Amino acid sequence: MLSSSTLYRSTALITTPFRHTYPSLCRGFLPLRTRWQSTAAGAREGKDRKVEATLFLDSVFPVRFGTWDLRHYIALLREEQVVDKVRNMFEGVDVHGFELASIEPRLKDGGIFVKFRYSPPSDSCDPKVPDIHESILHPPDSALKEIKATLLDIIQSKGGLPSWIEEFRRGGTIWRVRGRPWREDMRRYASPILKVSFEGPDVSEERIWNLLRRYGRIREVQPPTPVPAGTLRSVMVTFERTHSAAIAHNCVYGAWIPGLMDETKYTKLHTGYERPIKPHLVRDWLASHPKIVFPIVVFLLGTLTYTVFDPVRAFFVQAKTMGWLDYNTFAVTKWLRRNALDRLAETFDNSGNGEQHHPATDTTVWEDRKEAKNALKNYLCDYPNTITFVHGPSGSGKSRLLRSILEKSDRRAMIINCSDIYAGASDAAKVKSLAEQTGYWPIFSFLNSFNNLIDLASVGLIGQKALPTKPLNAVALADADPASSLSYINQKLKEASVDYSITPEERTLVERVGGRASDLETIIHKVRAGQKIEDAVEDIIQRGVAELRKNAFGDDAEDAKALPWSRQQAWTVMKLLAQKERLPYYEVLLDFPFKGDESALRAMEHAELISITTVNGRPSTIQPGKPVYRYVFQRLLADRVFQAMQDIALNEQLAAGAESSIKAAEAELATLWEISPKGQAGGRREYLFNKLAGASDKIQQLEGKNAELKKVLGERDVADDERSKRWWWVFG
Template sequence: MAPTRSEDAPQIVEKTGTLFVDSIFPIQLGIWDIRHFFARHRKDQILASLQATMDQIHTSGFRVEKLEPRIKDGGAFVKFKYTEPTQAEGSDVPLEETPSLEAEIKKRVHEIGGIETWMGNKGGDVWLVRGKPWKEDMRRYAANTVKVYFEGPDIYQETLYALMRPYGQIADITNPVPVPAGTLRFSTVQFSSPRSATRAHNCVHGFTLVDDPAIAGQSSSGKPTRLATVYERKLKWQSAKDWIGGHPRIVGPIVLFLIGTLSYVIFDPIRTIAVQAKVMEWLDYKEFRVIKWLRHNTLDRIPFFRKQDSKSGSPASTGASESLWQDRKEAEHALRSYLHEIPSTIAFVHGPQGSGKTSMLNRALKNANRRTLVIDCEPLNKARSDADVINGLAQQTGYWPVFTWLNNFTNLLDLASVGLIGQKTGLASSVETQLKEILEVVGNALKGVSARHKEIERTKELARNLTEHAEKKKSDVADKTTEVMSHDGRVDALAGSGIIGELGVGDERMTEKDQDGKVKSSSTIRNTIDKAKAVLGANKEAVQKESEATDEPGSDTSKTGWKGNPVTAVQGVVQEVVKDTKQGAEKLLTVTKDQLGLSKQEPESSQSERTYKERTEIDEEIQALPVVVIKNFASKTSLTDELVNVLAEWAAGLADGGVAHVVVMSDNRDNGRRLEKALPTKPLTSIALNDADPASALSFVQDKLRQYGVSSALTKDQMLQIDRLGGRSSDLEALCHKVKNGMPVEMAVEDIITRGVGELRKSAFGEIEDAGSMAWSREQVFFILKSLAKSDELPYYDVLVDFPFKGDEAALRSMEHSELISITTQDGRPSTIRPGKPVYRYVFQKLVNDTIFRSIQDIALNEKAIASAESTIRKCEEELLTLEKIKPLDSGVFSSGATRQRANFLLQKLHEAETKIEKLEASNATLKKNLKLP
């Protein structure tokens, strides 16, 4: 009989579920993680193995419906169906005591041997998904921390811990924090590994539960809470940015330190190499051999370019320069002497514009053949901003890379910092600091230039020695052949056969047995003898005359060349050679090689070799030093005043440290005070250049007019007019341009003087509102102009101690700085005052001869003098009143009469001042009448 179904048995119900299988793929930790690319090749094999494993599980009617890989989280979802018994009515067996489905599946998987992973091992495991997984493909990668959002009442830590702990070790759980309205509250669960976090995220997301109260006896709200999980990266850019913005006092110094370290470690070596490349012309394409070869074989063959080159180097173009340089040989010699000494001070070359400073320097540097770095202050003086000054200096020195924008950025940070915390961050650096940093790198690079130059010279010396050794070896072989001291044994084969032919093995040195008596003269010796005879015969008369005029008893006969006793020695040698003796032949070879041959055919190379051999170690050290040239050394704006001071200190450091020779060029002698201040312990090597003399100036004008295609024939009156301009090159150039444009010489000279008057009115006297800002008063400058209009020069100290200066030396220095006057020195002290330009004397005369202008300035000058005299009178009167009170103390028979003598002196001084006032008042009355003239 078939068994009947019991009414108490549980009913079977079929349900669906989802499993998460972990670790079968690598967990992708970021976009940079490339492990998943390798795992994708085994994707089908791993899923097939997973399907086979799942098919072996039959617990509770377990049946796999679908596999969905979750490669980003390193696992896969398994959708399955299973049967679950339900509780029948009246049953006494509780359903909760039945084994858990998840535990049964885990047990069965372990019995089978585990789940195969991408690494080939059996390390996979299964977890029952309680919520609804979010299968997104965004760039949200696994992390140790999972943020759990609560869509409903908050979940207590105890409940959250019990829910999450099965998936792995938990390091920390945070309580929910207050959030803005409309935002979900959340807790963060920090696991010990990303593997545990991926399990929790894929199994708990979307799970809904009702939490029990944490306090016993407290009723629950009964509202369900849905959990939503997301990965949280440990370091977020937004948090880091907020922290950086909130701690400027900590971040600022750290950033500054990192920038400084980066600049010192990376950029400073690059900048040093860039400066060395500029000084040593590594990147100058004109110095490349290929470019030189191309130019020589292309452009130089075109007549147009040859014409341009010949014009630049023609005598017509250089004649005027040569003429102007006749009076400057002493200055050039002084500069060359400075460049051939160990540097200990600065060479300060000063002179007016057009005086030939640049030409003299170029000559001296060409003669010295030294590495040169040129810094021109003129374009830096025209800079409009701090960044332009820094960029200009960096470009001239080869300093690269330079980040001027960084200073602007730090300035903005300082402004923001002042607004936020009330003080600057200190990141921005001043212009002076940046200039010092640039020049410090340049100074270090110059030290490297010297070292590299020594390496190059040593390499050249080694190559020269190898060449000399090869030439000497070649010469020895030639000498052996010439002296017939060797023979080729293989030639013996021609003399016979058999054993005699086999003995010839090569070049062998002949012995005395092989020699046939006297040595025969070879063709080389005969050619040398004929050459010596021809040379002596052609120059016999000239040599004899010169020998009679220059020879003295006891003169040295060892000197090389064609002069004096060497010729007599050679002639004697030739006579001995004619006798065809062995001794004569050897002497002839020696004389011909050492005296005649090299002295005539290769004089330059021979001289350079002797100079190189005789060069001392000190000369080599000096030759290796670079030359730093600072041109147009002057400060015309407050912006470049810092630059000039920094350059002066830097130049002093280079010269004092023996790093380089420093040549500073300026149009004004007063600029040397900055250098003297920077180098107080050592005097400057001062080299002064003046204007050309009248003869040189006239020659300059004639040469220029000849170049312009204008007749250079000048009349006597025209020469006198040109003489009024003096020797200033700029004024002579202006004259030549005016004559070239069709203006007569007389009119051109007068136009230059008239234009100078207008410029002088503006620069010396200025406008009314500019009078207070000028470094001198109008009375002082007019006194100088009026005096120089009458005399070529004025005694310096006589002008300084008298009215209107009264010891005001700063006013005279300022006039010299503005090139209104020039102050000459004698024995290091100021001596005389002259016009700033030679033409200024006639400009002063023309300005003073203006009746209205002269009257106005004379009246102002007299008023100053009257005020000074009145001040003297008041002081005398006050002292006389004081003497009147103490007169009774100095009266009597035995009195010294000191008060009476002092009173007489004061009365005399008072009388002189009063007389001066009367004369000046009368002069002013006359001058005021001149103002009524049209």
């Protein structure tokens, strides 16, 4: 007969097939985490035999749900303290040779593995081979039950298991580990869904439920689905609580259980957490539902900009208005300007008297501005219950008048240049320009349209803001009359200590320049610099010619295409205004080259090339945009080469229109000949023949004019500049 030691060595070679073939030999075996440690003598005498088992203590640490879970990092600080408390709690146990082997924290799943050894009952079966285990559905031996009961009594006497937060200790308990847990440290966090894979035959849903129900209430067990070859089949077990799934995962992983069809064949269980929401599921849903997501995102972003950034923007707007961030108002800057810059400017001042240049809105010599100035002062002194508009042509001194009044009254104001805003090529550029002028910061260009949508929604909900109930005030600034213009120039030159006597010829020049404040200021500045009024006026004319050639006709053909009017339309208006001070609006509108194109005239008015007066709310007359523009138009007309180029282009357009009329008349005559070849409709035919003759004569005349004009282009520009100067003097 073989000795017990021989039996151990022989059975050590028996593997899993032996268990599948002879399951009755292992009915009394201990669970999966139970290991036998014995010697030949111990096995023979039934003494010194130790069994290794593992328990899982739950609720000691928080179950970690992700990398963002801050509780995990707090628990790390108390990990060693909690482990020591568990060790002290279990070291004094003396039941069935209980011997504490190790304590391994499992922070990710909120528990601790406690590994121990004990002496099993003498009648238990030694499987001899560690890889052969009994079904985990069978109950443990009596010694293991008694050890577990003893440990539970100790835990209860101590007030419960230690916890990572002693003040909020929960009622954790101990669980027998039935498999061989996989202690991985990957980023696989607990979830209520547990995937149970089968290494072997499938296991019935009923058996899975019986195995896992002890760890917590199960909501659903989904049966296996077909999988590719080489992949383990599995079931999905959904627990009511994530805590229950964590306990089941750590107690069942690696356990063996009888199969579904044949209980003699065992299946190894592999468990793992399954995310309740698949990766990128939310992102994919958001991307596939833009009609729902986009309005929500718009609302959230708009709310964020209003609630978070509006206080910051209000501060910067107030700082812009009050001048808190303006370095010119700092004491250091004022000291430097007073003691260095101003003295340096006086040194290089030609007048040598340090006189400051007074703005063009000084009403001591401009009688027409006294009424406007008094109206603005009264408005600033009263309670602001309405709005006052100061309007007038460009360069009439609106900004200077307001600035001088505000400086004297020591009132803070915010100045917004609307022309810069209008010059923006897009809505984003316009908003950016407005934000820079008002100090509105921070600004996000991509949210501009969002804010507009929110503004529209606000108007729809709360109604449009009401305008002031009182009528709006209006202060009009017009050009000065000739007497005021001359008085103003004389007074300013006298204040600057410039001894200058205006001759009658120069008086006529000043009157022709007009009373536009910016032009008068230019004359004063140039006379103070040593020039004569005649030279100053000539500089204004030359500057106006350069500006008109660029703004009205464009630098080249490509630039002209971007203008809202044609070169022929601009040339026609300027040619007529060079001869007359006013033009009938509708006569110009209906004649060539406008032919009813009112938008071109309105665009010229907006560009300040012309001004349109109204009578009874309708357009009446057309005038130059500035008084001096009439003489600028005359200067352009006196340039023979420029005039020839524009007239040739205008005549070619007229000839093209006549050609179109001839073709239309010829086509109609051909149609009439087909309808009535015997001469009926004679009146219509005679009309068409006359129209053909008139158009033909017109084309001949235009071609003759263009031939003469082209000769001008071939001539040398001999003394053209002097000729143009004399021409506009005589023409005026």
